[in-house]
Amino acid sequence: MTAVPAEAPTPGLKVLRRPKATTGLWSWVTTTDHKKIGIMYFIATMFFFVVAGLEALALRVQLALPENDFLSPDVYNQLYTMHGVTMVFFVGIPLGATFFNYIMPLQIGARDVAFPRLNAFSFWVFCAAGIFMYSGVILGGLPDGGWFNYAPLSAPVGPDVSGYTLGGGSAELANQIHTGRMLMYSVGLQIAGIATLASAVNFIVTILNLRAPGMTLMRMPVFVWMTLVVAFLLLFAIPVIGIALWQLMFEVRFGAIFFAPSGGGDPMLWEHMFWLFGHPEVYILILPAFGIISEIIPTFSRKPIFGYTAMIFAGVAIGFLGWGVWAHHMFAAGMGPVANTAFSLTTMFIAVPTGVKIFNWIGTMWGGKIRLATPMLFAVGAVAMFTIGGLSGVMHSVVPSNYQQTDTYFVVAHFHYVLFGGLVFGAIGGVYYWYPKVTGRLMNETLGKVNFWTLLVGFNITFGLMHFLGMWGMPRRIDTYYAGFGWETLNQIITGGAFLIAFSVLLLVINIAMSLKRGEAAGDDPWDARTLEWMTTSPPAHYNFREVPQVSARDELWHRKHAVSESGDYVRVPAGGSGDVVVHEDDEADIHMPDPSFFPALSAVGLPIMGWALFTGGITMVVTLAVGAVITVGALFAWAFEPSAEEGH
Amino acid sequence: MAELTTASASTESHATSLGLSNEKLGMWTLLGSECLFFGALISAYLVYYGRYNGVPEVSPALYDIPFTSVSTFVLLMSSLGMVLALSAIQRGDDRGFRIWILATAMMGTVFLSGQIYEFTVFVNEGMKLDTSPFASSFYVLTSFHGVHVTVGVLMLVTLWARSMTGRLTQTNSEVVENIGLYWHFVDIVWIVIFTAIYLIPWEQATL
Numbered sequence A: 001m002t003a004v005p006a007e008a009p010t011p012g013l014k015v016l017r018r019p020k021a022t023t024g025l026w027s028w029v030t031t032t033d034h035k036k037i038g039i040m041y042f043i044a045t046m047f048f049f050v051v052a053g054l055e056a057l058a059l060r061v062q063l064a065l066p067e068n069d070f071l072s073p074d075v076y077n078q079l080y081t082m083h084g085v086t087m088v089f090f091v092g093i094p095l096g097a098t099f100f101n102y103i104m105p106l107q108i109g110a111r112d113v114a115f116p117r118l119n120a121f122s123f124w125v126f127c128a129a130g131i132f133m134y135s136g137v138i139l140g141g142l143p144d145g146g147w148f149n150y151a152p153l154s155a156p157v158g159p160d161v162s163g164y165t166l167g168g169g170s171a172e173l174a175n176q177i178h179t180g181r182m183l184m185y186s187v188g189l190q191i192a193g194i195a196t197l198a199s200a201v202n203f204i205v206t207i208l209n210l211r212a213p214g215m216t217l218m219r220m221p222v223f224v225w226m227t228l229v230v231a232f233l234l235l236f237a238i239p240v241i242g243i244a245l246w247q248l249m250f251e252v253r254f255g256a257i258f259f260a261p262s263g264g265g266d267p268m269l270w271e272h273m274f275w276l277f278g279h280p281e282v283y284i285l286i287l288p289a290f291g292i293i294s295e296i297i298p299t300f301s302r303k304p305i306f307g308y309t310a311m312i313f314a315g316v317a318i319g320f321l322g323w324g325v326w327a328h329h330m331f332a333a334g335m336g337p338v339a340n341t342a343f344s345l346t347t348m349f350i351a352v353p354t355g356v357k358i359f360n361w362i363g364t365m366w367g368g369k370i371r372l373a374t375p376m377l378f379a380v381g382a383v384a385m386f387t388i389g390g391l392s393g394v395m396h397s398v399v400p401s402n403y404q405q406t407d408t409y410f411v412v413a414h415f416h417y418v419l420f421g422g423l424v425f426g427a428i429g430g431v432y433y434w435y436p437k438v439t440g441r442l443m444n445e446t447l448g449k450v451n452f453w454t455l456l457v458g459f460n461i462t463f464g465l466m467h468f469l470g471m472w473g474m475p476r477r478i479d480t481y482y483a484g485f486g487w488e489t490l491n492q493i494i495t496g497g498a499f500l501i502a503f504s505v506l507l508l509v510i511n512i513a514m515s516l517k518r519g520e521a522a523g524d525d526p527w528d529a530r531t532l533e534w535m536t537t538s539p540p541a542h543y544n545f546r547e548v549p550q551v552s553a554r555d556e557l558w559h560r561k562h563a564v565s566e567s568g569d570y571v572r573v574p575a576g577g578s579g580d581v582v583v584h585e586d587d588e589a590d591i592h593m594p595d596p597s598f599f600p601a602l603s604a605v606g607l608p609i610m611g612w613a614l615f616t617g618g619i620t621m622v623v624t625l626a627v628g629a630v631i632t633v634g635a636l637f638a639w640a641f642e643p644s645a646e647e648g649h
Numbered sequence B: 001m002a003e004l005t006t007a008s009a010s011t012e013s014h015a016t017s018l019g020l021s022n023e024k025l026g027m028w029t030l031l032g033s034e035c036l037f038f039g040a041l042i043s044a045y046l047v048y049y050g051r052y053n054g055v056p057e058v059s060p061a062l063y064d065i066p067f068t069s070v071s072t073f074v075l076l077m078s079s080l081g082m083v084l085a086l087s088a089i090q091r092g093d094d095r096g097f098r099i100w101i102l103a104t105a106m107m108g109t110v111f112l113s114g115q116i117y118e119f120t121v122f123v124n125e126g127m128k129l130d131t132s133p134f135a136s137s138f139y140v141l142t143s144f145h146g147v148h149v150t151v152g153v154l155m156l157v158t159l160w161a162r163s164m165t166g167r168l169t170q171t172n173s174e175v176v177e178n179i180g181l182y183w184h185f186v187d188i189v190w191i192v193i194f195t196a197i198y199l200i201p202w203e204q205a206t207l
Helices: A025-029 A034-063 A073-107 A116-138 A171-209 A222-254 A267-301 A308-324 A326-333 A337-365 A374-397 A399-405 A409-439 A445-471 A488-518 A556-561 A599-613 A618-641 B022-047 B065-091 B094-124 B133-164 B174-199
Strands: A562-564 A570-572
Touching: A025 A034, A034 A073, A034 A116, A034 A409, A034 A488, A073 A116, A073 A171, A073 A222, A073 A267, A073 A409, A116 A171, A116 A599, A171 A222, A171 A599, A171 B022, A222 A267, A222 A308, A222 B022, A222 B133, A267 A308, A267 A326, A267 A337, A267 A374, A267 A409, A267 B022, A308 A337, A326 A337, A326 A399, A337 A374, A337 A399, A374 A399, A374 A409, A374 A445, A409 A445, A409 A488, A445 A488, A556 A562, A599 A618, B022 B133, B022 B174, B065 B094, B065 B174, B094 B133, B094 B174, B133 B174
Parallel strands: none
Antiparallel strands: A562 A570
């Protein structure tokens, strides 16, 4: 864990040589370059996005007709659970990490993150967690208790399993299968939590400690600020769910009593701990998108962001207030009128800083010279869709109204408007915006616009109509329904909308793949942007900046491109004539970069092995646990004693 | 803020924006997170205080407060050992460092032995992991702390070995300070746990 300062290499520990490859598979496995890690995060996230999307499509096919038998109830439960778990923990969180990794160090003028090997470790542990989670497919099934996995759904099945298909009527088998699934959930998410916690520490230290000269906190781009807020939220939220999962693991595997009411546990404790993590998690998911939107809108409105300071303080306020609203997920759980009222008020209150952000984005666009390029379309779309989701969120904060809406499709509509409408639209905007920086080529604009409009229409058909379904009483998480409630037509249209979303995502993937080779060459600054990442080459060299930039203003690049005329106006300086003569360029050989290492990836390997050990018992379990521990701890030791860069390199 | 200097990814010997090394700032950040880990466990223990599941014998009556007070005292004294070890290596006194770092590790080990002994006694008296929410939350909280002490002892012994082979000296002694921060945290959080578990009066009536 603790990085030991670099020192003379230890001859005795040279089991694995320092990796030398700069291309090919091993260069990616051993890389410590934040840009390569960011790209790997993106690919892995897209993979999980497609997986979770296909799960959702299967759910929609099942619901298209009343009393459909496309999916069995058991499979349906697993799929809706994994859709949620995957989208939140394996798409939402790493999608933030994707952008933080690639963009944030460039935006603060750093050459890498503070702990490059810890960064690689985060990525590989995240992959290990994903593989572990989905290994349930061959180990008795995937988690099936919903993504928030309330007790008693997580509790033992109980002696009477008649009518319950799991285990074919055998109580013993049913419990074995169920225990396995709950173990998958608790251990898999703990592994994912390790990855997230490590990256949170890394991003906080990077932002606080590796800023370029002159980059004061209040000159940082809004995106960097949002990264910092998200990292702090993760730092304090992950432990809470970590402990809840740790206790759940002891409950389902070793018979401890925590949450199962049958054993005397308290299901409310799980709910409180889950949502004490779960609500900050909502902001963990949406704030990266807010940061991306705050970069795109000023660039494409040709104006500085309106109310920068208010924007930052609103983000920080969301970070603080986000801790005081968790129980609004539990109004129907019976906490009593005092708690319900208190959380109702705090929930209404948190809409204020969010509203400040929305007004500031509109204020930024107001009077600007707006270019409706694809990134801007997605950013504006995200603001509009998020606003709708935010408004239905305020509806939920009213307790009596909440009683009516809870566990109906109205809630499903609400959180898809904030997370799909906000996070996914914002993130796709970010992909279009920064793709030229990452690859050196622009994405296809025509395809991009088709991508945006199909997604916008598909999204609104799918989730907009769910508001009505919910108001008409359709509960969420049911695997089928009878005809005659008036839900049939809407469900069919919604399924059609879901396929339109899938088609649009396919266009995005095609656009990303095709533009790699055929995209128009972008140059360093294709959007006439404002922040530091556009000052370096596209794609950036592995050391990011030949010369670490000296920052003298917020929107540093914009100020370098403009000068004050005699009449006091800003005038554009002709390209190349900006006057900032490069005084000193570091010689490439003088730039010290961390070397690649085998150990971060190796230390991640032991974690799922320890997880799988819990599925066995007795001596096998002890031995497998020991094997996993030796791999992980051994690799961590080797890592600690390996200098981050070789001497004279 | 006026002293912002060139930041670079290769960490050692480069000034940072805050003037604090990345490793030390990282350790402080991690400890902030650890507060929530222990906070969640302590909360669960307090919520389940008095939930004996119809086994009232398994209650805080089992606690041997004088015994645990002694092992607590040993653990707290290990913080002093840590301070003396750090002070020694910063002065360049390698011999003093080795003595005190080993002493600190030994005191940590004594605490761990006390915990294992305590668990054994409790299990023999019928307090098992699955007896009641009270018992579950006791074991999961104290063993989680025990794991932290174990990790700490491992790191201390590693420091000692590095010093013996001459790879840890005054010039790179910051790692001792960082591991010391961790060690002090583990001690301080035990004060909270000890107070919450052993010193809050319990009543037979809350069955």
